[in-house]
Amino acid sequence: MAVIIAVALQGTQMFLVLLLAPLLTGFVRKLKARLQRRQGPPLLQPYLDLRRLLAKEVVLAENASWLFRVVPYLIFAVTWVAAALVPTFATGFLFSWSGDLIAITALLGSARFLQALAGLDVGTSFGGIGSSREVMIASLAEPAMLMIVFTVALVAGSTQLSSIANFMLSFEQGIRVSLALALIALLVVAIAENARIPVDNPATHLELTMVHEAMVLEYSGRHLAMIELATALKLLLYISVIACIFVPLGLGGDNAGLARDAIGLGSYFVKLLVAGTMLAVFETSIAKMRVFRVPNFLGAALMLALLGTLLMFVTRSF
Amino acid sequence: MTMAPVVLACVAALLALAVAAVPAARSKAGTPFVYGGSLAISVVALVAALIGLAEGPSTLALPLGLPWIGVHFRLDALAGFFLVVVNLGAAVASLFAIGYGRHEPEPARVLPFYPAFLAAMNLVVLADDAYTFLFAWELMSLASWALVMAHHRDRDNARAGYIYLVMASFGTLALLLAFGMLAGTAGGYLFSVIRVVNPPPGLATLVLALVLIGAGSKAGLVPLHVWLPLAHPAAPSHVSALMSGVMTKVAVYGFVRIVFDLLGLPTWWSGVVVLLLGGVTAVLGVLYALMEHDLKRLLAYHTVENIGIIFIGLGLALAFGANGMAGGAALALTAAMFHVFNHSVFKSLLFFGAGAVLTATGERDMEHLGGLIHRMPLTSALFLVGSVAISALPPLNGFASEWLTFQAILLRPDMPQWGLKIMVPTDGALLALSAALAAACFVKAFGISFLGRARTAAAAAAQEVDRFSLAAMFILAALCLLTGILPGAVIDGLAPVAQSLVGEHMPTQLAVPWLSIVPIATSRSSYNGLLIFLFIAASSWIMAYAIHRFASHAVRRSAAWDCGFPDPRPQTQYSAGSFAQPIRRVFGTVVFRSHETVLMPPPGDMAPARIEKSIRDPVWDVCYAPVEGAVSVITETLNHLQFLTIRRYLAFVFIALVVLLLVLAIWQ
Numbered sequence: 001m002a003v004i005i006a007v008a009l010q011g012t013q014m015f016l017v018l019l020l021a022p023l024l025t026g027f028v029r030k031l032k033a034r035l036q037r038r039q040g041p042p043l044l045q046p047y048l049d050l051r052r053l054l055a056k057e058v059v060l061a062e063n064a065s066w067l068f069r070v071v072p073y074l075i076f077a078v079t080w081v082a083a084a085l086v087p088t089f090a091t092g093f094l095f096s097w098s099g100d101l102i103a104i105t106a107l108l109g110s111a112r113f114l115q116a117l118a119g120l121d122v123g124t125s126f127g128g129i130g131s132s133r134e135v136m137i138a139s140l141a142e143p144a145m146l147m148i149v150f151t152v153a154l155v156a157g158s159t160q161l162s163s164i165a166n167f168m169l170s171f172e173q174g175i176r177v178s179l180a181l182a183l184i185a186l187l188v189v190a191i192a193e194n195a196r197i198p199v200d201n202p203a204t205h206l207e208l209t210m211v212h213e214a215m216v217l218e219y220s221g222r223h224l225a226m227i228e229l230a231t232a233l234k235l236l237l238y239i240s241v242i243a244c245i246f247v248p249l250g251l252g253g254d255n256a257g258l259a260r261d262a263i264g265l266g267s268y269f270v271k272l273l274v275a276g277t278m279l280a281v282f283e284t285s286i287a288k289m290r291v292f293r294v295p296n297f298l299g300a301a302l303m304l305a306l307l308g309t310l311l312m313f314v315t316r317s318f
Numbered sequence: 319m320t321m322a323p324v325v326l327a328c329v330a331a332l333l334a335l336a337v338a339a340v341p342a343a344r345s346k347a348g349t350p351f352v353y354g355g356s357l358a359i360s361v362v363a364l365v366a367a368l369i370g371l372a373e374g375p376s377t378l379a380l381p382l383g384l385p386w387i388g389v390h391f392r393l394d395a396l397a398g399f400f401l402v403v404v405n406l407g408a409a410v411a412s413l414f415a416i417g418y419g420r421h422e423p424e425p426a427r428v429l430p431f432y433p434a435f436l437a438a439m440n441l442v443v444l445a446d447d448a449y450t451f452l453f454a455w456e457l458m459s460l461a462s463w464a465l466v467m468a469h470h471r472d473r474d475n476a477r478a479g480y481i482y483l484v485m486a487s488f489g490t491l492a493l494l495l496a497f498g499m500l501a502g503t504a505g506g507y508l509f510s511v512i513r514v515v516n517p518p519p520g521l522a523t524l525v526l527a528l529v530l531i532g533a534g535s536k537a538g539l540v541p542l543h544v545w546l547p548l549a550h551p552a553a554p555s556h557v558s559a560l561m562s563g564v565m566t567k568v569a570v571y572g573f574v575r576i577v578f579d580l581l582g583l584p585t586w587w588s589g590v591v592v593l594l595l596g597g598v599t600a601v602l603g604v605l606y607a608l609m610e611h612d613l614k615r616l617l618a619y620h621t622v623e624n625i626g627i628i629f630i631g632l633g634l635a636l637a638f639g640a641n642g643m644a645g646g647a648a649l650a651l652t653a654a655m656f657h658v659f660n661h662s663v664f665k666s667l668l669f670f671g672a673g674a675v676l677t678a679t680g681e682r683d684m685e686h687l688g689g690l691i692h693r694m695p696l697t698s699a700l701f702l703v704g705s706v707a708i709s710a711l712p713p714l715n716g717f718a719s720e721w722l723t724f725q726a727i728l729l730r731p732d733m734p735q736w737g738l739k740i741m742v743p744t745d746g747a748l749l750a751l752s753a754a755l756a757a758a759c760f761v762k763a764f765g766i767s768f769l770g771r772a773r774t775a776a777a778a779a780a781q782e783v784d785r786f787s788l789a790a791m792f793i794l795a796a797l798c799l800l801t802g803i804l805p806g807a808v809i810d811g812l813a814p815v816a817q818s819l820v821g822e823h824m825p826t827q828l829a830v831p832w833l834s835i836v837p838i839a840t841s842r843s844s845y846n847g848l849l850i851f852l853f854i855a856a857s858s859w860i861m862a863y864a865i866h867r868f869a870s871h872a873v874r875r876s877a878a879w880d881c882g883f884p885d886p887r888p889q890t891q892y893s894a895g896s897f898a899q900p901i902r903r904v905f906g907t908v909v910f911r912s913h914e915t916v917l918m919p920p921p922g923d924m925a926p927a928r929i930e931k932s933i934r935d936p937v938w939d940v941c942y943a944p945v946e947g948a949v950s951v952i953t954e955t956l957n958h959l960q961f962l963t964i965r966r967y968l969a970f971v972f973i974a975l976v977v978l979l980l981v982l983a984i985w986q
Contacts, residue, residue, distance in 0.1 A: 081854050132892060
């Protein structure tokens with residue numbers, strides 16, 4: 001019986017993230033539109049987009065290789081597996097120990113690696129521009145993310161997200177300078193990794209400012225649907241990571257029972273709502289940066305996170 | 319049954335093969351004969367090494383060499399592990415070369431030296447006294463030098479060979495002095511004698527510095543790496559793979575043998591020094607690689623990076639060992655040794671891929687490649703596996719060993735020394751940076767060479783390579799995946815190595831349920847490459863199947879979209895230089911003082927505008943240019959001595975005689 005519940009919980013988690021991800025994206029889009037005094041697309045538009053894209057034929061560039069056709073499914077699968085490893089409404093799922101926060105970061109790195117390759121596959125100038133800029137951004141964002149992982153892991157004594165969340169729930173850590181530094185850095189990294197304003201604009205198709213959109217420019221039909229879904233999953237994943245480390249309130253513990261899980265689920269919805277609102281407000285109130293100012297932005301995050309880690313090594317009380 | 323004699327017999331067989339290769343190289347059958355023979359012998363040695371790793375030390379002494387020392391061999395856990403690395407690399411390189419070697423224009427310059435090189439690497443690892451070690455080390459250097467000079471008519475290769483020879487001699491000299499210090503005035507050159515004597519701290523410092531120079535120059539530690547990216551690519555590709563994948567590991571072996579085994583208890587600051595060198599090497603190596611457009615040289619720079627990662631692990635092991643944290647030392651050492659194995663596998667794979675590209679197109683410059691994925695689908699897929707592995711991405715093996723290194727960094731933040739408190743997290747940041755940059759670099763290497771559209775006619779006409787080469791690459795790619803999803807097996811295999819060197823080993827991993835790896839405790843950290851791989855494979859396959867079955871599977875081919883302005887000329891693609899430009903602007907302006915100038919023609923002139931970039935090598939400018947300058951100034955000055963009259967020469971002889979006599983008189 002316990003095994004069935006464990007499998008069911010893990011399954012719920014996997015399909016929950018899959019189902020919620022487009023909704024979150026739709027919510028952010030709608031809210032942004034309302035903030036700009038536009039009507040905006042319906043809340044459920046991302047689902048409709050996905051259905052439309054899935055039913056369409058794929059228009060493939062003439063010299064697209066097999067890699068180009070395989071990559072969308074792989075990107076989706078890798079992102080989905082990573083998202084399924086993050087505690088959303090409870091901790092200690094059946095397979096949560098198969099990868100820690102370092103592995104989750106690296107899985108997202110794998111997805112980006114494949115995406116950047118796909119951008120180069122057709123051999124167009126826009127694909128190249130996107131890939132080249134994406135790896136530049138990643139070369140700073142990924143070490144910053146790992147330094148954040150270090151700080152959090154040193155505070156909680158574990159790189160396992162479930163253990164970290166349970167530790168944070170116990171409030172043993174108190175208020176720490178290094179955790180504050182890690183939070184700021186993580187917000188910056190999350191914005192950069194999800195290609196949001198001010199680093200990149202998810203709504204743009206103005207050629208010279210694209211990064212993520214330029215890489216996927218040649219994709220269409222079901223391939224594009226997979227990539228859009230993976231992008232939505234990634235946004236959900238980052239919000240879930242931030243929530244489970246820094247605001248674990250209401251999170252059900254390991255095998256806490258269905259009542260606690262229900263509370264966890266409710267609080268998770270609230271957290272997504274709040275995070276989506278904050279993101280929409282932030283994006284509306286700031287302008288996009290020039291590409292070569294992004295390294296400064298991310299470099300600051302890297303330095304903050306490194307400072308947090310150094311503080312943890314130097315003294316245990318910060 | 320003891321395995322040391324078996325491996326020695328293999329060495330003897332390889333040396334005999336080297337002699338036989340001299341006449342055999344003249345005939346057409348010489349290539350398959352020599353490489354086939356090397357393959358068979360290496361496989362035997364590989365099996366013997368695997369048995370030797372498990373079964374414990376065996377020794378052997380032969381009455382050769384210097385009469386009062388003799389020649390001693392020992393196969394213990396450490397030697398067994400490195401023999402596995404050497405002979406695995408040798409076996410697949412031989413298999414690859416059965417096909418690749420057919421394109422060799424002058425086989426007589428390669429075939430005799432190849433088995434000798436393999437034999438020498440085996441001998442270094444087996445040696446149990448300083449004399450044998452240095453003899454084998456020098457033989458290894460010279461044999462590889464001869465292979466670097468195989469295509470000696472190329473001016474660049476001649477220069478590479480010269481710099482390699484100078485650096486190798488310098489390194490051997492440092493090792494010679496190190497062993498001299500270790501042996502002391504009593505002249506105990508046997509490793510078993512050196513092991514019991516604990517040198518005083520001052521002497522130990524000196525020995526450590528000399529070993530870092532001697533073994534570090536062979537391994538490619540910054541700033542001693544300058545020869546490596548010149549010499550490794552100059553050799554034929556299967557030899558490049560051996561030099562990068564295996565010979566640098568023999569150098570790591572030399573370092574580990576002397577510092578961990580012979581030198582006795584480590585000091586904490588030796589950990590700081592090694593950590594510093596490792597971190598700098600890792601980041602500088604990958605930054606150099608990003609600036610490079612020559613496929614083989616890019617791979618050679620990545621060897622520098624990976625050596626840095628290995629030395630980060632070794633430095634951590636020294637730091638933990640000095641603080642009496644044997645468990646931590648075991649974790650860090652296991653991580654370093656795991657990376658030694660992984661790097662030998664994926665670097666050989668990548669060099670074979672570069673060799674296959676070279677065979678198919680005659681090009682090493684990425685700016686002249688492109689679109690090879692259509693012409694060489696198998697090579698491309700295998701090279702992609704290697705690229706993912708070296709970029710430390712799950713679920714392949716590069717990630718498993720870097721994950722272990724990260725766990726070692728996070729293990730004990732409570733070390734008492736301030737140097738370590740600062741250095742360990744800094745190295746963590748450098749390691750993270752190098753991993754991210756390596757991924758960027760391999761997007762470039764694979765994306766520009768294999769994807770996109772062909773940039774030259776040679777690339778457009780490429781043909782898939784022969785079956786032997788493909789088989790060798792396939793074996794290595796399969797190993798990348800296998801050790802990536804079952805890292806526990808390798809970790810358990812390394813347990814005797816860690817036990818013998820730091821007196822502790824990691825907990826047995828294969829006993830963990832679901833084949834996860836758990837370095838310390840499940841609540842702390844665990845990783846299961848197998849499950850992650852299965853989840854990714856299953857969910858991507860199910861999704862693809864479901865979509866094709868229930869939604870749409872229609873495909874239409876059309877021109878590329880490219881925002882409505884597709885340009886059919888391949889020059890409009892991103893090139894290696896333009897791909898790396900953002901990273902060059904972010905990191906290169908500081909590290910390489912890179913500089914871009916746009917040369918605009920004057921108004922009315924129809925000439926195209928040009929962009930010029932300049933890059934300076936900081937290591938060459940700081941460490942080597944002054945030495946080079948000083949040597950040339952001294953030789954210029956002394957050059958006058960060659961053109962004197964006979965009277966002046968006689969005068970010099972007379973003055974020298976008087977001075978000598980005076981010195982003698984004062985001395986007495």
